[in-house]
Amino acid sequence: MGAPDLLSIRNVSKAYPNGVKALQNVSLKIPKGMFGLLGPNGAGKSTLMRILATLQTPDEGQIHLGEIDVVNQKDELRKTLGYLPQEFGVYRNASAESLLNHFAILKGITSKSIRKEVVHGLLQQTNLWEVRKQKLGGYSGGMRQRFGVAVALLGNPKLLIVDEPTAGLDPAERVRFLNLLSELGENSVVILSTHIVEDVSELCTNMAIINKGQILLEAVPLLAIDNLKGRIWRRVIAKGKLPEVAQEHKVISTKMLGGHTVVHVYSKEDPGSEFEQVAPDLEDVYFCTMTGHYTQHQYQPAKEVVL
Numbered sequence: 001m002g003a004p005d006l007l008s009i010r011n012v013s014k015a016y017p018n019g020v021k022a023l024q025n026v027s028l029k030i031p032k033g034m035f036g037l038l039g040p041n042g043a044g045k046s047t048l049m050r051i052l053a054t055l056q057t058p059d060e061g062q063i064h065l066g067e068i069d070v071v072n073q074k075d076e077l078r079k080t081l082g083y084l085p086q087e088f089g090v091y092r093n094a095s096a097e098s099l100l101n102h103f104a105i106l107k108g109i110t111s112k113s114i115r116k117e118v119v120h121g122l123l124q125q126t127n128l129w130e131v132r133k134q135k136l137g138g139y140s141g142g143m144r145q146r147f148g149v150a151v152a153l154l155g156n157p158k159l160l161i162v163d164e165p166t167a168g169l170d171p172a173e174r175v176r177f178l179n180l181l182s183e184l185g186e187n188s189v190v191i192l193s194t195h196i197v198e199d200v201s202e203l204c205t206n207m208a209i210i211n212k213g214q215i216l217l218e219a220v221p222l223l224a225i226d227n228l229k230g231r232i233w234r235r236v237i238a239k240g241k242l243p244e245v246a247q248e249h250k251v252i253s254t255k256m257l258g259g260h261t262v263v264h265v266y267s268k269e270d271p272g273s274e275f276e277q278v279a280p281d282l283e284d285v286y287f288c289t290m291t292g293h294y295t296q297h298q299y300q301p302a303k304e305v306v307l
Contacts, residue, residue, distance in 0.1 A: 005032035005066070007052075007159060007189045012061030014047055022047040023058070024213040034185040036200030036207035036221075037193045038286060044213040045193040046086065049163045052191070053083040065159050065189070082152030082160040082188075084145070086167070092137030096128050096147050099136065100154075107154045122150040126180060142173025149180060160190045166199055178203055201282040209289045217289045221282050228280035228288065235263050235275045252287040266293040
């Protein structure tokens with residue numbers, strides 16, 4: 001018996017005809033709420049999202065949303081699925097209100113009065129009510145993304161998937177969009193697939209890091225950050241000194257600042273007077289994990305944590 005609010009992914013693998021192993025033995029337990037799937041472009045995030053959205057079938061593995069077998073009961077899953085892909089098309093000459101009404105009909109909301117109530121409610125929830133009569137072709141990127149969420153929310157889905165939703169948004173639109181997403185995790189499993197660390201840091205109570213088709217880390221962000229306390233050190237160097245520093249220390253990330261290079265290194269002990277200790281953040285967790293300096297067993301996995 002599967003828990004009704006739990007998405008269970010067990011040993012899922014997917015390879016493409018060109019030989020690329022997009023997913024390798026992926027297992028996750030994702031509870032209700034906001035879950036961040038973080039990884040670089042090409043890590044396997046979109047493949048996993050398409051499999052969860054029933055658009056692709058895994059070569060191996062099992063996936064359950066409560067009692068629903070996602071692989072073998074695709075139609076059942078689709079009844080309770082909301083999916084906002086990385087790129088989606090809209091009819092540019094249609095208004096948000098008319099197109100959302102059309103999608104509501106396709107979703108099976110046949111009663112005109114109920115449909116009107118649902119459409120108006122979603123337009124207000126996504127802050128599009130004032131522009132509901134405007135053509136979608138005139139919408140900004142952030143407005144189109146919010147319209148995509150409105151479409152994804154039709155039918156009160158128990159599983160909501162959003163794939164790279166803030167890529168290309170300006171800072172103000174990104175904030176508005178993240179605020180909207182943060183309201184949605186109360187009643188559903190919401191998976192945010194992204195390569196932007198800040199999106200996960202600001203929104204998600206649970207997360208996983210994926211690279212080259214494998215899960216490197218599954219954790220509660222706050223606990224993962226806490227486990228790095230006292231181990232992240234910072235130093236500003238001339239760009240030419242980076243190879244020397246990298247040879248002597250475990251460099252996890254570098255940034256340019258005013259023509260100089262800011263280096264973050266991982267060390268359990270003081271690496272020297274030229275370094276200052278800094279409070280870790282989720283970006284440090286990400287880069288420590290990606291560079292192999294911090295591994296899964298050093299974290300307590302999200303599914304075992306009760307906050």
